[in-house]
Amino acid sequence: MKVKTLVLSLIAVALILAGCQKTPAPTMQSVVNAKGYREASLIGMKLQWKFDGQDLEIVLTAPTTGWVAIGFDPSTMMKDANFILAYVKDGQVSAIDQYGSQLTNHSPDTTLGGTDDVTAVSGSDDGNTTEVTLRIPANSGDKYDHALAPGEEHTVLLAYGPKDDFETQHTARGKLKLIL
Numbered sequence: 001m002k003v004k005t006l007v008l009s010l011i012a013v014a015l016i017l018a019g020c021q022k023t024p025a026p027t028m029q030s031v032v033n034a035k036g037y038r039e040a041s042l043i044g045m046k047l048q049w050k051f052d053g054q055d056l057e058i059v060l061t062a063p064t065t066g067w068v069a070i071g072f073d074p075s076t077m078m079k080d081a082n083f084i085l086a087y088v089k090d091g092q093v094s095a096i097d098q099y100g101s102q103l104t105n106h107s108p109d110t111t112l113g114g115t116d117d118v119t120a121v122s123g124s125d126d127g128n129t130t131e132v133t134l135r136i137p138a139n140s141g142d143k144y145d146h147a148l149a150p151g152e153e154h155t156v157l158l159a160y161g162p163k164d165d166f167e168t169q170h171t172a173r174g175k176l177k178l179i180l
């Protein structure tokens, strides 16, 4: 009887531990679209990207009038990710290069002693959808960025928020693995 109880207890503990395992990020197969960008979608947000010379060009489209963002290669949650956030206000695109300084927080690379490595190419906000085109160096050399290359698998975070700022928490966020 005691052995049966012990076995049942061990099975219960194993099931609880299995339930605590984090679901791994799905690996998404990207397709090349008519504009020559690779494309993937998550949380209602569209990511398009292409390598161009030394740069990676990124187009982010999300159902928001606030900020849109991408993050690369966190260690845990948001920590250690290279974040690029942008919003469009009065027709002007503002973009910033940040780093996951904590599990659920990030800081501008420049306040950490790094460099701001993002160029806003264009953007629009039609009152429902925000779309921005951004360029980042594929390998900036800044320790608060991660080197990226075509054909490599990277963990990618996508998120969008409700306001034109770089502070307000996301309306939606997600994680996936992509072959760039």
Ligand code: HEM
Residues within 6 Å of the ligand: 069, 070, 071, 076, 077, 078, 083, 085, 104, 105, 157, 158, 159, 161, 166, 167, 168, 169, 170, 173, 174, 175
């Ligand atoms: C703008 C300010 C931001 C704030 C205040 C913020 C705050 C938080 C907080 C409190 C959590 C934990 C609660 C939760 O799971 O929702 C979280 C999780 C998360 N955030 Fe953010 N966040 C911000 C920006 C971003 C950005 C720019 C991205 C990606 C581009 C992002 C991606 C994520 C992801 C993927 C998680 C879940 C991590 C996991 O459970 O593994 N966040 N964030």
